[in-house]
Amino acid sequence: MTTGWTRQHILSLADFTPAEYDSVLQTAEGFRKVLTTRTKKVPALQGAVVANLFFEPSTRTRSSFELAAKRLSADTLNFATSSSSLAKGETILDTAKTYVAMGATIVVVRHNRAGVPAAIARELDRLNAGVSAINAGDGQHEHPSQALLDLFSLYTLRASEAPREFLRGRKVAIVGDIVHSRVARSNIYSLTAMGAEVHLAGPPTLLPREFLDLLDASRSQQVFLHRAVEPAIDGADYVMALRLQRERMSANLLPSLREYRRDYGLGRDRLRLASPQVKVLHPGPVNRGVELSSEAVDDLESSLILDQVTSGVAVRMALLFLVGTGKLTEPI
Amino acid sequence: MTTGWTRQHILSLADFTPAEYDSVLQTAEGFRKVLTTRTKKVPALQGAVVANLFFEPSTRTRSSFELAAKRLSADTLNFATSSSSLAKGETILDTAKTYVAMGATIVVVRHNRAGVPAAIARELDRLNAGVSAINAGDGQHEHPSQALLDLFSLYTLRASEAPREFLRGRKVAIVGDIVHSRVARSNIYSLTAMGAEVHLAGPPTLLPREFLDLLDASRSQQVFLHRAVEPAIDGADYVMALRLQRERMSANLLPSLREYRRDYGLGRDRLRLASPQVKVLHPGPVNRGVELSSEAVDDLESSLILDQVTSGVAVRMALLFLVGTGKLTEPI
Amino acid sequence: MTTGWTRQHILSLADFTPAEYDSVLQTAEGFRKVLTTRTKKVPALQGAVVANLFFEPSTRTRSSFELAAKRLSADTLNFATSSSSLAKGETILDTAKTYVAMGATIVVVRHNRAGVPAAIARELDRLNAGVSAINAGDGQHEHPSQALLDLFSLYTLRASEAPREFLRGRKVAIVGDIVHSRVARSNIYSLTAMGAEVHLAGPPTLLPREFLDLLDASRSQQVFLHRAVEPAIDGADYVMALRLQRERMSANLLPSLREYRRDYGLGRDRLRLASPQVKVLHPGPVNRGVELSSEAVDDLESSLILDQVTSGVAVRMALLFLVGTGKLTEPI
Known part of the structure; x- marks a missing residue:
């Protein structure tokens, strides 16, 4: 170098x-x-x-x-x-x-x-x-260090393609409490910079329409906003679930954990919508059974969660x- | 090796x-x-x-x-x-x-x-x-590490006898809240394995008769249960006092500290019942004046308490x- | 050596x-x-x-x-x-x-x-x-280690004079809650031992007249007590502000932070009474705007506060x- x-x-x-x-x-x-x-x-x-x-x-x-x-x-x-x-x-x-x-x-x-x-x-x-x-x-x-370690976890998966191209054109879904998440914000920067398409999904209180306006023009073309989780993860190469802070519920930003899980929780069925080689990320610690099913967390094939820590x-x-x-x- | x-x-x-x-x-x-x-x-x-x-x-x-x-x-x-x-x-x-x-x-x-x-x-x-x-x-x-360090403290006292024999036939008394004590439980395993006789003493709420039934047959022949402290420490080579958790009192398992001290507290007089070369152990921290008199804790000749820490x-x-x-x- | x-x-x-x-x-x-x-x-x-x-x-x-x-x-x-x-x-x-x-x-x-x-x-x-x-x-x-580091900060400022003489005849003011301060007490010992004149200033509740009686005769000739801050810092080579513990107020030893600041707080105006080369010390952490103005804390020329930490x-x-x-x- x-x-x-x-x-x-x-x-x-x-x-x-x-x-x-x-x-x-x-x-x-x-x-x-x-x-x-x-x-x-x-x-x-x-x-x-x-x-x-x-x-x-x-x-x-x-x-x-x-x-x-x-x-x-x-x-x-x-x-x-x-x-x-x-x-x-x-x-x-x-x-x-x-x-x-x-x-x-x-x-x-x-x-x-x-x-x-x-x-x-x-x-x-x-x-x-x-x-x-x-x-x-x-x-x-x-x-930033969280988004960089997420990026590095994906980087280590790359095949022989040119190092700078490992995310170009890939679809990454980020699901959950986007607006309050420093992890999401840093990841949007890194993922778009590396050429990925970023699909955000979450309930209106946690992902307001105006969120996109905060992004500069060059990135906003790579970022897509979804109210439902299915179109976000449809065919996605990587799916990142965000941690749900329980204090959001007491602040009335969330109806109930049960509703959240029903609408945005990721388990085997929903993840089948993604690419067959999908990898699942989470910044941790996971609320098992809320953002991700325990099965999804522990899946040795698709879960990158412990690899992220390493x-x-x-x-x-x-x-x-x-x-x-x-x-x-x-x-x- | x-x-x-x-x-x-x-x-x-x-x-x-x-x-x-x-x-x-x-x-x-x-x-x-x-x-x-x-x-x-x-x-x-x-x-x-x-x-x-x-x-x-x-x-x-x-x-x-x-x-x-x-x-x-x-x-x-x-x-x-x-x-x-x-x-x-x-x-x-x-x-x-x-x-x-x-x-x-x-x-x-x-x-x-x-x-x-x-x-x-x-x-x-x-x-x-x-x-x-x-x-x-x-x-x-x-x-386990506490019982092993207790064992090592006794091991370092051994004279020329064969290393495996340093506890064979020795009498060890364990006094206090046996049933709630992880220290007692691990020590019963290690001491019996090394051939010692283990004499347990404590009030009925802290040492129920059924305690012995929990031990497997091979060990139970080496373990003896006493309601009074005197027969347990009579002629004992080693006396281990257990820490009394104050929360036992609020749970009504103990009448009062004073009664406990009167019946099970170890001071100079009671320890005279033991072997003249008795060594006193305690996992620490000691409630001075409850399980052990301060004099017993600090006795340079008989107390192993700081040696246990080392x-x-x-x-x-x-x-x-x-x-x-x-x-x-x-x-x- | x-x-x-x-x-x-x-x-x-x-x-x-x-x-x-x-x-x-x-x-x-x-x-x-x-x-x-x-x-x-x-x-x-x-x-x-x-x-x-x-x-x-x-x-x-x-x-x-x-x-x-x-x-x-x-x-x-x-x-x-x-x-x-x-x-x-x-x-x-x-x-x-x-x-x-x-x-x-x-x-x-x-x-x-x-x-x-x-x-x-x-x-x-x-x-x-x-x-x-x-x-x-x-x-x-x-x-003691605080007073020794204060002394060392002053020692490192010395010019070519003999090492033992760097404080001889110098005027040091200590301002604030003297009577409750372990920092002040250790500093009085070290500063007088090195030949400095120590001028103490504070309100009567925090610096009672009897304070001087606690000092032995040999030191008491080098220690002066002031009710007002001005004579203490007048011409001083070094000014040390002490930390004001907020609990003094709840104990009714202090009328109000505002009055304390008015009477004993050190800012640019008061510090002009000191030597033009005055150095300002504080054991930290500073209540900015109470014992010292922010300006005084941050003055690159006169403040020794970060140097004390080093x-x-x-x-x-x-x-x-x-x-x-x-x-x-x-x-x-």
């Missing part, structure tokens, strides 16, 4: 370039190979400190970033709100700057408000700290590596 | 073989020596990931497994319920599989329901994951090593 | 000697250089285990000690009350001894009651454990190193 990585922070996929997708996918592929070796570690980020600033609790994403950092030989610091001085009134920016002053070279940020990782990134730039911020999920805005470590190693070293060398 | 270790999971001591006890004790002894060296580490599990899945909070057991893993050069991931996506409705099996998909090679599981570690082990086997599960305490069922790290290193490498080589 | 370090525990600065301050400052300076190298680590404490026993929650102090330990190649164990067996009734001393039995060679203790770290240290000595205790903040008593890692490395190795050798 001769192209260097130049992006300091990973906050959104809205303006990710094809070359950047390539870099992430190829670097992650290198690391996925490292993970099959005996020691599973590379010294790439020795001396670096990855601070996981999770203002919103999360098990899997934090553990995934933590393990990715350790396998790059970085040290990790974990901050979680409950045990924090935010209880003492500290501002979010001050928390982040404190960890940077302590020595953090990369901060991984999750917050239930959109824009917090970007605000931290701006402050780090203002201070000329040379520190990178990675958005690990901000409100209903974006979850891909997550390799992709997060790639992201930490790229922003942490700023260069595209062979990992190892 | 020529015998290899074949057990994939450590869930129960009910069917542990003499050769397996030997392997654990001898491997732990090797590691206890490692712990006296300057760096205290061996590279045995480099690249392995030990995930501590503690669905029930615990300080000492989690820290003990964590330190054991680090000293084998494994990486560790900690999951605790409070900060977990179980709040989000994920099933326990999905949590475990997620950590395995992330790269965990051994999962250490604690749960307040009996059978959870075994259910996880079955699922891992079904998936052919090649991953080991270790039961770190499941409900009122078993706590043994815990060596024994857990042994367990992680044996299931993690599946072979009995010299540690180092 | 030929002088060896002899202090086993770091509990209080009340009797710290000039040679000890020297040792800490010079060792920290060595480590601050290590932190500018690529790997940022030294093998000095390989095999050591630092147990962070935080009976009172804290983000920054725990993370700072944790990172300091890792950079000395020690292993770390974290204990926090919420997930602890203290819930189960274990005594504090038993918790500490359990971690020592597990292998901890240094325990770092924070507790909201004064004297807990010292009680643990006494118990460790009684047991001849060879283990060091470091006070990471005990009630309203002391916070100094914290180097100073805590020094403390762990000095008690952990008991000798003054060149780090590396």
Whole structure:
């Protein structure tokens, strides 16, 4: 590779370039190979400190970033709100700057408000700290590392076709609570950038007609909106179910779990509408029997759900590596 | 050593073989020596990931497994319920599989329901994951690593006698809330397997007559049940007090702490009934002045309580090593 | 250096000697250089285990000690009350001894009651454990590592003057809730020991006249008490604002945040009374707009607040190193 990585922070996929997708996918592929070796570690980020600033609790994403950092030989610091001085009134920016002053070279940020990782990134730039911020999920805005690991899971399935073409013309269905989903938003960016057709399906409260207006013109031609789930998954190569947050029900955005399951739940019968080689994705954790039948979750042939988790470590190693070293060398 | 270790999971001591006890004790002894060296580490599990899945909070057991893993050069991931996506409705099996998909090679599981570690082990086997599960305490069922560290603490006291004979014919008293104790249950298995006589003492609500019926015939000849504490500890070589859970009182299983202490609490006077060389064990944390007098806890001559904690790290290193490498080589 | 370090525990600065301050400052300076190298680590404490026993929650102090330990190649164990067996009734001393039995060679203790770290240290000595205790903040008593990092931040600013003289005759103002502040108490010890004049300012409820009587005669000549903030900061070389605990208000020790800010808050106007080269310190986290204006916090010229955090890692490395190795050798 001769192209260097130049992006300091990973906050959104809205303006990710094809070359950047390539870099992430190829670097992650290198690391996925490292993970099959005996020691599973590379010294790439020795001396670096990855601070996981999770203002919103999360098990899997934090553990995934933590393990990715350790396998790059970085040290990790974990901050979680409950045990924090935010209880003492500290501002979010001050928390982040404190960890940077302590020595953090990369901060991984999750917050239930959109824009917090970007605000931290701006402050780090203002201070000329040379520190990178990675958005690990901000409100209903974006979850770039999730969409990139989804993409990587699909990438690893590709046959011999040219690497950049593995999604061109493919049909991807995303089903569920689209409007509140940072996972959906980031995936729409990545999937359209790679040339896929994205078909969204969900009830009107969770997928309003106006949703399409939020997309820029170049993408909106690749995105289709459906009220019923059947046309969305009809012939789809990939089907991604989104997690249903139970709090949507108490907010009266959903009639009942039973109705949701009846109209949008994916089981064997509905999935038969998709391509015979369909692969099913879910960002996890799954509400079994709601978004997906248990059978669909556990199907060894079609379910990519555990593979997504495995891909997550390799992709997060790639992201930490790229922003942490700023260069595209062979990992190892 | 020529015998290899074949057990994939450590869930129960009910069917542990003499050769397996030997392997654990001898491997732990090797590691206890490692712990006296300057760096205290061996590279045995480099690249392995030990995930501590503690669905029930615990300080000492989690820290003990964590330190054991680090000293084998494994990486560790900690999951605790409070900060977990179980709040989000994920099933326990999905949590475990997620950590395995992330790269965990051994999962250490604690749960307040009996059978959870075994259910996880079955699922891992079904998936052919090649991953080991270790039961770190499941409900009122078993706590194998605790009983093995108790055994190792006694093993390290042995004189020149043949290693397999160090408990043969010895009298061990276990006092307290037997029926609810996973520690007692695992200890009954290990102590009888090693040839000891086990004398149980506790109030009828905490040690019903029917308890003996649960034991298989071969063991039940070595287990004796007492309503009063005195005959149990009379001449005993080892006395193990169990922790009294305060919730037993609110469940009306206990009249009052004062009565319990009067009838079953162990202090200097009662312990004089035991062998002059008696050693006192407790799984910790102790309710000082309830199960044991402070004097008994702190007696440098007879109390093994802190030694049990030290043994815990060596024994857990042994367990992680044996299931993690599946072979009995010299540690180092 | 030929002088060896002899202090086993770091509990209080009340009797710290000039040679000890020297040792800490010079060792920290060595480590601050290590932190500018690529790997940022030294093998000095390989095999050591630092147990962070935080009976009172804290983000920054725990993370700072944790990172300091890792950079000395020690292993770390974290204990926090919420997930602890203290819930189960274990005594504090038993918790500490359990971690020592597990292998901890240094325990770092924070507790909201004064004297807990010292009680643990006494118990460790009684047991001849060879283990060091470091006070990471005990009630309203002391916070030695904070005062030492404050001192180190000032030390790194010194010009060519003799190292021991960098504070001689300097005026330091400490403003706020003096009487409840462990930070103030430790700083009064360190600053007077280094020859500074310490000017305290705060409302009568938070700085009673009797406060001075608590100081021994030799120091009390260097400490001055002010009801108004202006004479305290007039011409001051260094101004330290203390954190205002909001619980003081509910305890009726403070009329209102607005009045406090009006009378003791430090902004651009008040700070103009100080030396033109004044440096502003705060132990963090800052209540912006209460103790300090945001402008004062963020002033790149005068604010030392982030530098204090950076100094914290180097100073805590020094403390762990000095008690952990008991000798003054060149780090590396």
